Amino acid sequence: MKNRIIFHIDVNSAYLSWEAAYRLQHGESVDLRTIPSVVGGDEKKRHGIVLAKSIPAKEYGIVTGESLYSARQKCPNLTIVPPNYERYLKASNSMIDLLNEYSPLIQRFSIDEVFMDCSHLEDNFLQVAYEIKERIREELGFTVNIGISTNKLLAKMASDFKKPDKVHTLFPGEIEEKMWPLPVGKLFMIGVKTQRKLNDRGIYTIGQLAKLDREYICSWLKKPGLLIWEYANGIENSRVRNTPYPVKSIGNSTTTAYDVDNKKEAYMFLLAIAEMVAMRARNLDLIGKVVSVSLRDQSFFSYSHQKKLNIATNSTKIIYETSKKLFDEMWNGKPIRRFNISLSELSSNEFCQLSLLEDYDEREEKLNKAIDQIRYKYGYNSIIRSCFLHSGIKPIIGGVMEDEYPMMSSII
């Protein structure tokens, strides 16, 4: 096979850059990117974590995912702005439109990362990479890093080199010089746990991992071990795919504003989440066989139960009833901080296959569809169940954006 040229385009501090660009375009004078600032959730709702940080904020040691409380300890005059997901999706879409001018083979890896097969550019690739980067900055108002190599893994590693607003290459011949000296935790798919395991055995750099015996790492860390060993050696050959991955599961969750200590309220949260999960499944014309519920308690301990149904479903009622049973099975009475419901083992619902079976309720299905239509047209709260009235609990819970596109698989 002919050598490929793959680009990985990564928006620098995506949410923060998009927020900054939007604000500048709407008359604000301060550029958030130039001051210590973060995009963060609402602390009153217990969503207070750092979603993105500016480079000046990073210099204070602030990291993505930490609590705003601790970020403020590190930098008392930190500017915190709330997220606007619709805004970010628009910015992301504009970038995709621009990139489409350069290659038809584009894979959206997440809201702020894109793989592009640019093999057709041949020797022009560097010039084009710079052109894309400049155009995004000039026309859209934010900066990106572009990593270039012969496969997706190396391109992704390259885009993570020095930031912001840079183009880097990491061709196979450059691995030893540019990638092997890096700490092993920098490698895609090595998180804190694996890093610790490797460090415990004296492996600190990507190069050291690369030089391990293949059989040794396989028997030690199984499949993930082989994967990271191959990555460390620059081995990866998946296609850039412009067709989305099939959805494997549909789930929603919420961290409640206060700990829930009684079954009645817990059921209401489960119902509100089941409404969203089921509606999303119906919207995609999918039915699922497995319902799972997971809870997180006060002390941040998470536990889950799941149930495989006899018949796949996307009925709000069945998902809710199953969730309640799972909840009753597992709940030990400790106050709950977070609820999650997920539907998996999905299949297409093209055929009205089950009309002969007992669980199938045609009336409910029609009702669900009618309600979905009204909710999509007039808003999620245009029709709500009466039990939520005056309860203070949102009748539908879940934060999936409109215009949703299937996200990445954890393996590129």
Added chain:
DNA sequence: TCTGGGGTCCTAGGACCC
């Protein structure tokens, strides 16, 4: 007012069957 929400994939143990 300390710690979100959306995913995918893998493993290990037990049940059950031959």
Added chain:
DNA sequence: TCTGGGGTCCTAGGACCC
């Protein structure tokens, strides 16, 4: 009459990603 062994399904939990 002192403990097979393979295979599949199901479940719970854990690792990783953005």
